[in-house]
Amino acid sequence: xxxxxxxxxxxxxxxxxxxxxxxxxxxxxxxxxxxxxxxxxxxxxxxxxxxxxxxxxxxxxxxxxxxxxxxxxxxxxxxxxxxxxxxxxxxxxxxxxxxxxxxxxxxxxxxxxxxxxxxxxxxxxxxxxxxxxxxxxxxxxxxxxxxxxxxxxxxxxxxxxxxxxxxxxxxxxxxxxxxxxxxxxxxxxxxxxxxxxxxxxxxxxxxxxxxxxxxxxxxxxxxxxxxxxxxxxxxxxxxxxxxxxxxxxxxxxxxxxxxxxxxxxxxxxxxxxxxxxxxxxxxxxxxxxxxxxxxxxxxxxxxxxxxxxxxxxxxxxxxxxxxxxxxxxxxxxxxxxxxxxxxxxxxxxxxxxxxxxxxxxxxxxxxxxxxxxxxxxxxxxxxxxxxxxxxxxxxxxxxxxxxxxxxxxxxxxxxxxxxxxxxxxxxxxxxxxxxxxxxxxxxxxxxxxxxxxxxxxxxxxxxxxxxxxxxxxxxxxxxxxxxxxxxxxxxxxxxxxxxxxxxxxxxxxxxxxxxxxxxxxxxxxxxxxxxxxxxxxxxxxxxxxxxxxxxxxxxxxxxxxxxxxxxxxxxxxxxxxxxxxxxxxxxxxxxxxxxxxxxxxxxxxxxxxxxxxxxxxxxxxxxxxxxxxxxxxxxxxx
Amino acid sequence: xxxxxxxxxxxxxxxxxxxxxxxxxxxxxxxxxxxxxxxxxxxxxxxxxxxxxxxxxxxxxxxxxxxxxxxxxxxxxxxxxxxxxxxxxxxxxxxxxxxxxxxxxxxxxxxxxxxxxxxxxxxxx
Numbered sequence: 001x002x003x004x005x006x007x008x009x010x011x012x013x014x015x016x017x018x019x020x021x022x023x024x025x026x027x028x029x030x031x032x033x034x035x036x037x038x039x040x041x042x043x044x045x046x047x048x049x050x051x052x053x054x055x056x057x058x059x060x061x062x063x064x065x066x067x068x069x070x071x072x073x074x075x076x077x078x079x080x081x082x083x084x085x086x087x088x089x090x091x092x093x094x095x096x097x098x099x100x101x102x103x104x105x106x107x108x109x110x111x112x113x114x115x116x117x118x119x120x121x122x123x124x125x126x127x128x129x130x131x132x133x134x135x136x137x138x139x140x141x142x143x144x145x146x147x148x149x150x151x152x153x154x155x156x157x158x159x160x161x162x163x164x165x166x167x168x169x170x171x172x173x174x175x176x177x178x179x180x181x182x183x184x185x186x187x188x189x190x191x192x193x194x195x196x197x198x199x200x201x202x203x204x205x206x207x208x209x210x211x212x213x214x215x216x217x218x219x220x221x222x223x224x225x226x227x228x229x230x231x232x233x234x235x236x237x238x239x240x241x242x243x244x245x246x247x248x249x250x251x252x253x254x255x256x257x258x259x260x261x262x263x264x265x266x267x268x269x270x271x272x273x274x275x276x277x278x279x280x281x282x283x284x285x286x287x288x289x290x291x292x293x294x295x296x297x298x299x300x301x302x303x304x305x306x307x308x309x310x311x312x313x314x315x316x317x318x319x320x321x322x323x324x325x326x327x328x329x330x331x332x333x334x335x336x337x338x339x340x341x342x343x344x345x346x347x348x349x350x351x352x353x354x355x356x357x358x359x360x361x362x363x364x365x366x367x368x369x370x371x372x373x374x375x376x377x378x379x380x381x382x383x384x385x386x387x388x389x390x391x392x393x394x395x396x397x398x399x400x401x402x403x404x405x406x407x408x409x410x411x412x413x414x415x416x417x418x419x420x421x422x423x424x425x426x427x428x429x430x431x432x433x434x435x436x437x438x439x440x441x442x443x444x445x446x447x448x449x450x451x452x453x454x455x456x457x458x459x460x461x462x463x464x465x466x467x468x469x470x471x472x473x474x475x476x477x478x479x480x481x482x483x484x485x486x487x488x489x490x491x492x493x494x495x496x497x498x499x500x501x502x503x504x505x506x507x508x509x510x511x512x513x514x515x516x517x518x519x520x521x522x523x524x525x526x527x528x529x530x531x532x533x534x535x536x537x538x539x540x541x542x543x544x545x546x547x548x549x550x551x552x553x554x555x556x557x558x559x560x561x562x563x564x565x566x567x568x569x570x571x572x573x574x575x576x577x578x579x580x581x582x583x584x585x586x587x588x589x590x591x592x593x594x595x596x597x598x599x600x601x602x603x604x605x606x607x608x609x610x611x612x613x614x615x616x617x618x619x620x621x622x623x624x625x626x627x628x629x630x631x632x633x634x635x636x637x638x
Numbered sequence: 639x640x641x642x643x644x645x646x647x648x649x650x651x652x653x654x655x656x657x658x659x660x661x662x663x664x665x666x667x668x669x670x671x672x673x674x675x676x677x678x679x680x681x682x683x684x685x686x687x688x689x690x691x692x693x694x695x696x697x698x699x700x701x702x703x704x705x706x707x708x709x710x711x712x713x714x715x716x717x718x719x720x721x722x723x724x725x726x727x728x729x730x731x732x733x734x735x736x737x738x739x740x741x742x743x744x745x746x747x748x749x750x751x752x753x754x755x756x757x758x759x760x761x762x763x
Contacts, residue, residue: 004658007651044695045649048722051743052655066723 005101008053010249012098015049016091017325018042023087024328028343030079039087040069046094057111058097064122065090071126086125088329090118113155156190160223163187167216167223180210180219187223250355252315260315263308270301313354313502320398320407321349323362327396331369340377341391344369348398353405354503357479361407361497364472368409368495369394371469376413376493386490388412403501410494416445416487428453445487449473478617479503480598506599508616508626510592511575513557517592519626521613526576526583528591533572536587545585547576554585555632579629586629599626640666641760642686646678646704647693647720652742656691656720659749675699675707682711689756691740694721694728702728705737714763716756720744 019042026035047062065087071077093114100108163183171179184207191203206222277293328344335342353361377383377392384390395410418441425436430450439447447453451470473483481499508519529547536545536554543554554574574585599614606612606625613628643660647653653671660669670685672678675698681687690708692701699707701719708715717737721728724741732739738752 004651004654007654011649011651038697041695041697044722045652048742049649049651051722052651054743 005053005105006249008049008055009098009102010251011049012046012094015042015046016095016098017321019046019091020088020325020329023084023091024332026079027081027084036069036073036079040066040073043069043087043090053107055097055107055111057108057115058094061090061093061115061118064119068122068126077126083125086118086121090122093118116155157227159186160190160227164220164223167220171216176214176216177211180207180216183216183219183223187226191226250315250318256311256314260308260311263304263311267301267304267308270297270304273297273300316355316502317352318355318358319350319352320358320361320405323358323365324349324396324398326362327366327369330366331373331394334370334373338373338377339379340373341380342373342377342394343391344394344396346396351398351400351405353398353499353501356503356505357405357481357499360475360479361499364475364497365396365407365409367469367472369396372409372411372413372493372495376411376415378414382414400501401498405499405501407497407499408494410492412492415489415491415493416448416485417489418444421445421447425450425453442486445485448485449483474617478598480600503598505596506626508595508597508624509575510595510624511557511586511588512590512592513588514561514563516561517618517622517624518557519595519597519616519624520575520577520586520629521626522594524577524579524629526578529574529576529585530571531574533570536572536574536585545574547583547585550583552576552583552585553633554587556587557632558587558589560632577629579633582633584629584633586632595624597624597626640664640668641688641757643667643669644672644678644681644685644687644690645669646672646675646690646696646701648673648696649693652693655744656749659744659746660753662746663750663753675701675704678704679707679711682708688760689716689718689753691718691720691752692737694719694723702731702735702737705732705735709735714759716752716759718752 019039022035022039022042026032026039029035043062043066047059047066050056050058050062068077068083069087072079072083077083097108097111163186166179167183184203188203203219203222206218209218210216274294274297277290277297280290280293324346327346331342331344372394378386378388380390383392393412395408397406397408397410399406399408422436422439422444425431425444425447426433430447430453431439436444436447449469449472451468453468453470476483476497476499479499480503481497484496484498485493486496487493507522509522509525510517510519512518531545536543539553543556544551545554546552572587573589573591574587575591577584577586595618597616599616601614602609602612602625603615606615611628611631613626616624616626618624641664645653645656645660647656650673657669657671660667670681670687672681674696678690678692690705692704692708694701696704701721705717705719708717717735718740719728719732719737720740720742722742729739738755740748740752
């Protein structure tokens with residue numbers, strides 16, 4: 001990928017976000033000149049960017065959008081929901097193109113059809129009367145459907161319909177075969193556009209049969225099947241996040257780079273000072289003075305390395321805006337789908353957090369927002385009866401508090417019905433009866449985080465996906481954070497995530513022994529070997545093996561956990577680990593995966609047990625115990 | 639000898655495109671960049687440059703406004719205003735303030751013409 005395309009992808013993303021933002025604000029305040037100018041500029045600059053990388057189709061689509069916005073700017077057209085929708089759809093398309101360019105490194109080859117479709121829709125928007133007079137392909141206007149990422153676009157539909165019409169006409173002498181072949185080629189191209197190259201090969205059968213029989217019927221049927229098959233795109237649920245690849249590039253503040261450069265300078269000075277001390281030590285100077293100098297240099301180095309560590313971590317931070325930017329759109333979509341007018345107010349989007357957190361937070365936040373809209377908010381009529389404003393307000397706030405980042409979602413809906421939560425918890429056995437009775441109201445509402453709990457009285461299209469708040473809690477805890485909830489009847493609900501500012505990930509290797517899964521810090525693992533059990537011989541009460549002329553103590557993890565000794569046959573999986581400078585072998589039943597985890601110190605029942613370095617939550621909610629190998633091997637010596 | 643060119647555009651990509659054309663056409667010339675009108679004006683008071691290429695559509699003051707301000711500081715400064723839209727109004731106003739108009743995406747030919755003309759004017763100074 002050349003540097004121009006790289007910069008295009010970076011700027012493109014930012015401009016799409018800016019455009020989305022301005023368009024949504026403009027919808028709410030159609031007279032906001034600044035937002036209008038901002039939206040216009042986003043489309044304009046995107047168009048310029050597309051021109052620089054020779055992405056003609058994208059330029060064309062953006063030019064059409066720009067014309068429409070330009071008309072609004074000169075006050076010759078009003079801001080309508082249709083206009084906002086179409087501009088947003090255009091940005092969605094741009095975003096999809098950018099994503100594809102990022103993964104392939106090339107301009108999307110099939111962008112023209114989608115661009116044409118957008119251009120036509122913008123033209124219809126600008127002058128609906130003339131557009132209806134414009135010549136149209138076969139097919140009634142009412143059967144047209146907008147293009148989307150999976151469905152067949154209008155132009156493709158027209159193309160296929162035209163092939164059918166052509167094939168249905170009696171062919172002039174000698175032209176039948178050419179017609180059939182051309183129709184087959186066009187149909188195959190449409191399929192390839194949709195990533196269905198394999199299906200395209202299936203056209204060969206109908207083509208041959210039509211060629212042989214001289215009757216186009218088989219080919220027409222094949223085209224009909226394509227039209228049917230492609231006409232049903234996977235229905236897109238309102239308010240779903242399209243997967244976003246983790247950012248491979250970070251934009252870093254120049255100040256932060258400068259502070260690293262300064263630190264590097266100071267480290268060089270510290271290094272020179274130590275070199276000087278080393279020379280003095282060789283010269284057999286006063287050992288006491290030397291010791292003082294070394295101690296001071298060590299202190300200086302310690303401080304510098306601490307600062308270096310902090311500076312490097314601060315390079316990994318991103319503003320939460322990265323995660324938040326899609327929410328206004330998603331909330332708008334979800335609110336429309338539910339028929340509950342709501343607006344999202346974002347505060348503190350510039351708050352920074354570790355990249356890992358910023359990238360992982362969107363999904364749980366979206367789930368909380370979706371739940372709030374679906375269950376927390378009343379219908380407009382119910383709100384009117386309660387004297388609440390018809391449009392509900394959801395606040396999304398982020399704030400740095402010391403070493404934590406706090407993110408809150410607060411709605412002004414009906415609040416959580418504690419009695420109902422208790423009742424459901426009882427019915428679903430989410431907690432023992434006695435515990436439910438003993439709980440305070442504040443504790444009881446937290447029952448909604450219990451696995452499988454859901455108070456939805458009806459399964460709606462939106463949150464009825466079988467994913468509960470327990471998943472939200474798991475995700476947040478895996479990031480080293482916690483979730484809390486507060487709610488007041490008829491006043492609203494607040495969900496709060498408290499997350500660590502810096503995330504230090506530990507790499508672990510999972511292993512299985514005696515039917516349990518454990519984690520071993522990967523940094524301790526030197527290699528994994530498979531040896532015959534006969535090669536592991538008893539040495540007193542312990543066992544040892546010889547690896548490349550070195551004798552290593554071997555501990556059978558299963559046995560250490562209390563399982564009986566094994567028969568000395570078959571092969572053993574042995575992790576060769578380095579513990580406090582010594583090598584040792586850890587025999588396990590099975591080797592698992594490498595994981596990046598956030599290690600938490602052992603808590604509760606595990607707190608007092610030696611041999612445990614910490615715990616982490618696995619993706620499925622199970623607790624993974626990470627072993628402290630120093631303890632494991634230390635105890636073996638006793 | 640090489641001249642020094644001020645390039646003002648809020649898009650880094652667009653500045654890169656101008657830089658590429660400049661390097662191809664006038665390898666000895668140097669450049670200084672700014673992302674908006676305020677930055678450009680701040681530069682104008684401390685950094686010497688001989689000609690300027692300004693984007694029309696920028697947040698804050700637009701390129702034409704900036705052109706007028708720069709000309710107040712350096713009346714003989716050769717200027718070009720670039721825009722992706724060939725709007726008659728922008729072209730006319732550019733002429734009025736005494737700036738050339740270049741269209742995006744920038745072609746080497748249009749750029750060469752402007753640079754040649756600017757070099758001519760600067761040499762005659």
